[in-house]
Amino acid sequence: MPFIIAIDGPAASGKGTIARALAAHYGFHHLDTGLLYRATGAKGGDPIEAARSLAPDDLQRDDLRSAEAGQAASRIAAIPEVRSALVEFQRRFAAQEPGSVLDGRDIGTVICPDAPVKLFVIASNEVRARRRAEELGADPAEMLDQLQERDRRDRERDTAPLRPADDATVIDTSHISVEEAVAAAIAIVERAR
Ligand code: C5P
DSSP states (O other), rough: OOOEEEEOOOOSSSEEEEEEEHHHHHHOEEEETTHHHHHHHHHOOHHHHHHHHGGGGGGGGGTTHHHHHHHHHHHTTOOHHHHHHHHHHHHHTTTTEEEEEESSSSOOOOOOTTSSSEEEEEEOOHHHHHHHHHTTTTTHHHHHHHHHHHHHHHOOOOOOSSOOOTTTEEEEEEEEHHHHHHHHHHHHHHHHH
């Protein structure tokens, strides 16, 4: 049985960094599921059609990390048919041996509800805005507005809203280093193995 690590949390909480580190540590596959929604939004046209016809090349576009792509992603991510079109790809990815790490918003609640490890990564608004601003070379106050708008949309949508699974462990990265966050995540995985 492949081992699945499900990681969810709001934007710029540190979940991607933890996901990459865990995948490297355990030799697991890693999927940043936000990229699927970003690529779907960036394709333009009918978002349902875009999600259904998503191809590997679509994930290679170099504008997918921008704040605009993030906003567009969170709008189309509220459409139930867009989400359902992307479920099978994610589940198939998660089924790979020897294991995988998937990070997103609904991995522990919808995509892989039976994952033996579920992490919900959070950080304060100020810390998240500062991180994203440094990453994108932008203004922290503007980033804060954008993150809060995106989080609200992700939390309040009807289909697969952002929330921790009942059996998720919360890691707050506001006041700890990347090394400490990764060590905490590894300790949680070790207890489940
Ligand atoms: O994680 P990232 O910031 O790249 O995600 C972009 C947007 O894609 C999120 O704001 C969210 O609306 C959507 N998303 C989602 N479910 C996921 C991953 C991302 O709805 N599993």
